[in-house]
Amino acid sequence: MFAEDSLAFTVNALDRMAPRRTDAGWLAQQMDLPQARHLGFIGERALLVLNPLGGLALYSLPPSLVREPVFLGSEGEEKPIFASLLPDDQDLAMFGEEVKAIDLRSLAMQSVLPPPMLGVLAQARTLLHWHSTHRFCSRCGAPSEMRDGGYRRHCPACAADHFPRTDPVSIMLVTMGDRCLLGRQARFAPGMYSALAGFIEPGETIEEAARREVFEEAGIRVGEVRYHSSQPWPFPANLMIGVLAEGLSETITIDRTELEDARWFTREEVRAMLAGRHPAGLIVPAPFAIANRLLRSFIGA
Template sequence: MSDPFATLGFTRSRLVRHSSEQPDDAVPSPDAPGTRLVLMAGDALVLREASAILAAEDGARADRLITGDRLFLGHLDGRPVFAAAAASEAAAAYADAPFRTLDLRTIATEGAVPHEELGLLATAKSMLGWHARNGFCANCGTQTLFRAGGFRRECPACAVHHFPRTDPVVIMLIRRGDRCLLGRGPHFKEGMYSCLAGFLEPGETIEAAVAREAYEETRVRIGAVAYHTSQPWPFPSSLMIGCTAEGLDEAIVADPAELADARWFDREAVRAMLERRHPENLFAPPPMAIAHVLMRAFVEGRA
């Protein structure tokens, strides 16, 4: 039986995390000896050879371009790790070997860093993105203050505390007998099919969200739903909740606003998609994606 976490991106991390519950005086100085830095230049992460966890001196060349505070992520191997965002022009400062810049999706797809670094990078990207979007109080509009090493923002006017958010998304492998339902969004690469997915709505259970999304996109009604596995998805900050579900209907009526196509596929067809040998050149998402893991579980009889 294959290990779903062997290829699943962003699920492994050796970071001893900081949190909003820890006081400000527990945050070390960014200049402390042995400090490490995750640096984003625009939408790209700075890599030194096969790692995106830089020594403090490696980040010094972009100091003047760093925007905002340095976020304290926690400790790695006993050393403090910070994350910082820099203007996109900072990428030019890392154009020479041993440095390069890559976006996080490419890093995960190509295996450009060790697998256990991906969880830490997902935390850094999600948190930096949250700060970039939440500089003002949603309650009164006042500019908020950076607190708890970056795991909280506080409003000096109305005293409201703001915390990083994670948006839950259900993604489901719908099966009917020996076939499963896969679709392709209008924005997908030509030939790629994946599991259906959608955001969980307020006041909704996971099971209800699976049923609603499936029906809205394909008019297929859903019976039993089971949890399979999950994956942080830092684009910008979601948690993919992987499920399997029983399809009660054969006919598919795809919503053209959501799907360019949807079909039932048997196990051999899905296996061919995973192995990039389908006769129609159809293929699955890459191994780092939870949809790939769910499709492989179906092929191996574990869904």
């Protein structure tokens, strides 16, 4: 188990070597280094190897299974790490029984990997997902080709370049004096309440998106919005931007298409929820999610 208060996917110690990865010759040479590591994914599950002491480590694919690898970066001088997406029906048995395919959400929830390893897996997962869903040029429809170690796709037919996407989401803890606003979606675990969140739309600032979402979902007017922290969220390509927002009105009007419930919670209640001892059994997201960090900051923990 690693530090329980660590926010998943936020630590990544790789040098991404952006200036070098545009050089196809250099990349090919890195790929062939005997110490190069090639991570494998099946959908959103990463291949990991159980070591004899019980921990998990990154698994490196045999060269025959490496296909269209993306370059994640280097752990130091000439220690490159790549990642490949394997077919959905990949036979796991061929790797031996100590190799497991585990989804990133479970890995984050269970804190079974060192944080920098989880960050590398998030980077890989988001990039591989983008390639698997953007194989054709969105301008002319011709098949496009991977370039720059996976940080660009080029269309040979119309010369358009396409770049991996990251979708920004504003996640906001609205506070008013001693209380904060939390909501629950129908798909949440029973009793779970969290900070409201929504995608930032084209042409919108983080602050405007926060104000709009809170008003749409809960009918609360928001004043000042302050940035708190952020978290890559590889399901598949979000960047969660955590903010603290000042509530200006009190009466909640719930948008039932978005939320099942929304309520004001006192600091005392939030403390109880974070500690897992709320009298009504209400809970908040686990420490691997940014909502938990926003709530901790609200209670001064």
